[in-house]
Amino acid sequence: MLPHGTGGNRTPIDVVVLTHDQRHVRRKLLHMQHDDVVMLDLKEPVQLAHGDLLLTETGELVEVIAAEEELYEVTPKTPLHLIELAWHLGNRHLQAQIEEGRILILRDHVIRDMLTGLGATVRDVSEPFHPARGAYHGSGHGHDHGHHNHNHG
Incomplete structure (x- = not known):
């Protein structure tokens, strides 16, 4: 994966359009705009941003577009x-x-x-939609939303 703006002058071969939930990935089958399919398999979960680039095994780029x-x-x-x-x-x-x-x-x-x-x-x-990333978005924290005897009232 290459962050937005780091692909040099190379042109992506296709785009994949994803909602905010779909942009949080580790392993996922991605359906690109021109009907091709690619398997994304990363070491750990990431939050893809609009404009990020995915590098295929053949060295080609696919651009991520926020739906x-x-x-x-x-x-x-x-x-x-x-x-x-x-x-x-x-x-x-x-x-x-x-x-x-x-x-x-x-x-x-x-x-x-x-x-x-x-x-x-x-x-x-x-x-x-580009929601703010929470304080616990980093890897390894293991934050869940179980309510451990505290209230929000």
């Missing part, structure tokens, strides 16, 4: 309100793409109701 996904765009009233909304989403362990002036999350009508109840403007959008 458009059905999301909510959450717009706050103020910068402080954005922080408060992000806190509520994080408290629920929701994946979020946090930007200056907005937050993107996967669609969930219950969360939409919560956010509008908190004063946010929420609208449907369809675009690539």
